[in-house]
Amino acid sequence: MIEVIDTGIAPSSGPINDCVRAGNQVWMVVISEDPQTGEIITGDIEVQARQALNNLKQAVTAAGGKLTNIVQVQVFLTDSADAKGMNRVYAEFFDTKPYPIRATVVVKELLAAGLRIEITATAVVDGAAG
Secondary structure, eight states: OOEEOOOSSOOOSSSOOSEEEETTEEEEEEESBOTTTOOBOOSSHHHHHHHHHHHHHHHHHHTTOOGGGEEEEEEEESOGGGHHHHHHHHHHHOOSSSOOEEEEEEOSOOSSTTOOEEEEEEEEOOSOOO
16 A cells, blocks of 8 residues: 655645555655745756755655665756766765665656756655654
8 A cells, every 4th residue: 555655845746656655665856945935946967956955855754764764766857067066966865885785867857947956765664664
């Protein structure tokens, strides 16, 4: 059975959830949006990556876990030149070994105007959602 986790992040207007749990596994998707308003935070890749990763931290915390519970991350960037800046910010959040596995993919565009990054992640979290 799938449980939708209330992350406290403004819900999407589309037919999607940003965080779900099935058993002890949690799947999340985040972008660089203001958690209260849902508006896209624009700026350079470091600004956007920091907001997206703060949202990821908020989502995994709402599911009862921490960043160290994340086992897999997929990063979607609209420009390969952004990888270096994204990696700098990513290292601030994932600074403890073992690191999650990660794939970084460059895509033509993301759905929201001005969006440079989207992140999906999977975590293993014991216990009930917080």
